[in-house]
Amino acid sequence: MRLRIATRSSHLARAQTEQVAADLAWGHPRLQIEIVEIRTVGDRVIDLPLPEIGGKGVFTAELEAALRAGDADLAVHSLKDLPTELPEDLAIAAVTAREDPHDAWISRDGVTLDEIPDGALVGTSSLRRRAQLLRARPGLDVRDLRGNVPTRLRRLDAGTYDAIVLAAAGLRRLGLHDRIVEKLEPPAFLPAPGQGAVAIETRAGDAATRRVVATIDHAPTRLATGLERDFLARLGGGCHAPIGALATFEGGGVRLEGLVASIDGRRSVRTSAERALDDATDLGTSLADAVLRAGGRAILEAQPEIGS
DSSP: EEEEEEESSSSHHHHHHHHHHHHHHHHOOOEEEEEEEEEOOOOOOOOOOGGGTTTTTTTTTTHHOOOOOOSSSSEEEEEGGOSSSOOOEEEEEEEEOOOOEEEEEEEETOOOOOOOTTTTTEESOOOHHHHHHHHHHHTTTEEESSOOHHHHHHHTTTSSOOOEEEEHHHHHTTTTTGGGGGEOTTTTOOTTTTTTTTEEEEEOHHHHHHHHGGGGGOOHHHHHHHHHHHHHHHOOOOOSSSSEEEEEEEETEEEEEEEEEOSSSSSSSEEEEEEEGGOOOTTTHHHHHHHIIIIIHHHHHHHTOOOO
């Protein structure tokens, strides 16, 4: 059986895809695997903030088009980049075991978030990271930073920024975990829904490929990230408000934390809930409803229209 795997061309996307290919080959040694690199609009347009070039689907649409055209049999995505609403003709066939889901603080001089002085220039492409940084340290100068991981690190090292925030998972997958000064973790910070997980998308009707890919599905990761994505979807997965969520397994059950914030970090609603594993099906949507009732709806409605 021959499988063509569509991937973005960045260092991180290639690393993730090569791991998926290795996992599939280990379980199916007779597979013939070909990696197909595709540049998405999010890769091509790096001089504008993500929301201004579309936000939703900017790193995934071209890979999905390759699936539909038959130019690829599966596509590998960072799950946090994949829209919560998938087209009916496509499906997530597997979610692999999650890496560290948290954000990572990287500073040029090795200072922590608490130690860096007011006015320091911090780079991030994420509105969620921006909001949480400003909530914790309102005196920081947080500005947009686009590009792949090596490019962002080079701009930090060149002195363009005093610090940057990246996903810990990406740094670890690239062997760059030694650059992490500290991880930004709960209770002060929540990651993006699905952060640290890799999703494998196929054509919904391609039963043979789905059977093969399902052998590397990691059920705990699929459950946890599914709840986080349910939370995001209920709040409006296509909106530009900063939204964070993290599901963890505790004492035989699952705990979900969720956040909605204003872009400037001045307003936020955060809450959590726990359920037994056999009663967690609607945990994401019910937590989102609780956030909306607690003031999240007003925050969402007050968000500016990005790019208008």
